Amino acid sequence: MALPKYADPLERAWHYIYLVICALIFLFLIAPILVVMPLSFNAEPYFTFTEKMLKLDPDGYSTRWYDLLLTFGMQEPDAVRDSSWWADAWNNAHWIQATKNSVIIGFFSTILATTLGTIAALGLSRSEMPARRAIMAILISPMIVPIIITATGLFFFYSWIGIQNWGIPYLGVVLAHATLGIPFVIITVTATLVGFDHSLTRAAANMGANPTRTFFKVQMPLILPGVISGALFAFVTSFDEVVVVLFVGGLDEQTIPRQMWNGIREQISPAILSVATILVIISIALLTTVELLRRRSEKLRGVTPR
Template sequence: MSLPIYATPLEKTWHHIRRILCCLVFLFLIAPILIVIPLSFNAEPYFTFTQKMLSLDPTGFSLRWYDALLTTGMHAPEAARGSSWWRDMWEHAQWISAAKNSMIVGFFSTLLATTLGTLAALGLSRPEMPARRIIMAVLISPMIVPIIITATGLFFFYSSIRIQDWGIPYLGIILAHSILGIPFVIITVTATLVGFDHSLTRAAASMGATPWTTFRSITLPLILPGMISGALFAFVTSFDEVVVVMFIASPDEQTIPRQMWNGIRESISPAILSVATILVVFSVLLLTAVELLRRRSEKMRAADTSI
């Protein structure tokens, strides 16, 4: 936003200082990302910039660590890359298995968190709901309580009910990640419901619409942007979570963050930087989607207000 022509010299000076401070804060926040991304293309097995990289020598850059994401753990990584090679990669590559686990856990935990969080937000938005503040504080407590406490409590709880003997794969992790994702859905859907005109639902009921028809035709279209935004936040939370997985996951339920942790502890490899770069790109795309949904929600709310 540009300054008006009548701005005083002091206001102009502060305007430029504020811009500089914002740029410095932004640089401070993205500096780790700016370092990780080029290092993932290092041709050497180092976590530092080589002389060839600093001189922009093409031989100093390589995609070998991205290729390692596909070949690590394979039975025959050097075989010809035909259908059997891709099948071997899909079934045995460690990073691919971790990615599949993360996607499965993230999808089902997001689905559960979005459903329960939306129902809770709808209930909390009703003015006749008793003890709304207390219930809201309890529901969003997973965002406040340190994750190590949550992970420890889940570990002892799962051990007492022997959830590992139920025979349902990923059940413990999905439930745990749902608990961590529900607060994000509640907050985003509740923010969408702020200023919601309940006379619309009463009018629909007076015209003979069933509660389900009213929800599907009136409430759902208005809260859908908030639901999708909360679902994206819940998915990112699940995809990025490592502490709970370390406590309750079985050996064959390793997610990408846990695989990265194992890689740092057991064998230092720049392949971890390649995974980090992919996750950064993935997160940027999700945040872009969230911003587009936020703008769409604001336009819908503005149109509803004008009516």
């Protein structure tokens, strides 16, 4: 917010102090990210800045750790990089396999979480819904309960029902990640429905539209930004989650966070910093998308974006 022209010296001093405090807090939060990104280009296998890096010597920087993401686990990493080399990387590279698993699990868990979370939000947004507060508290409890407790409970529950014997790949992890993603969908869609005019649905019903047609033609276009935002949050939750995967994931269900965890335990390599940098870039892109959707949602509801 701009400082008004009529502000006295004390107000001006507080204004600049406030800006400095905000900048320091922002730097404190973003400092770990600022450190990780340049370290991922370290030419040496260290987690610290070398003398050449501090002097900005080009020899101190390298993309070798990004290249390792493609070659680690390959049968012939030193072969000519033709179509067969890329096929070898696609089928055998550990980090690529982990990426494929993360995308598959994230996609299906996001679809499930978005569908169930949107349905729940629609029900909770209606004033005649009984025990709305209690139901809301139960549905968003996965956000509040420590993740280790949720993972332990899911492990014993899945063992009891024998989900590992059902023969469906990724099923346990997908259901677990959907459980963690549903609260984010409920919160974002419910926030979008706060300004929704329910007289529109009654008008559609008076004109002969059935509930399904009313939802897809009237409600869905207006709440779509909130639904997409919730889906993005659910996907990021699944993509970054590691504790539940350690408890309920199979040996062949290595995700990126689990692969990073294994790399930290078994062999500390700056390749982990390369993965972290890529994940930061993806997260920034998703957060930018969420912000754009928030502004679009506010415009649809007649609220001036800030």
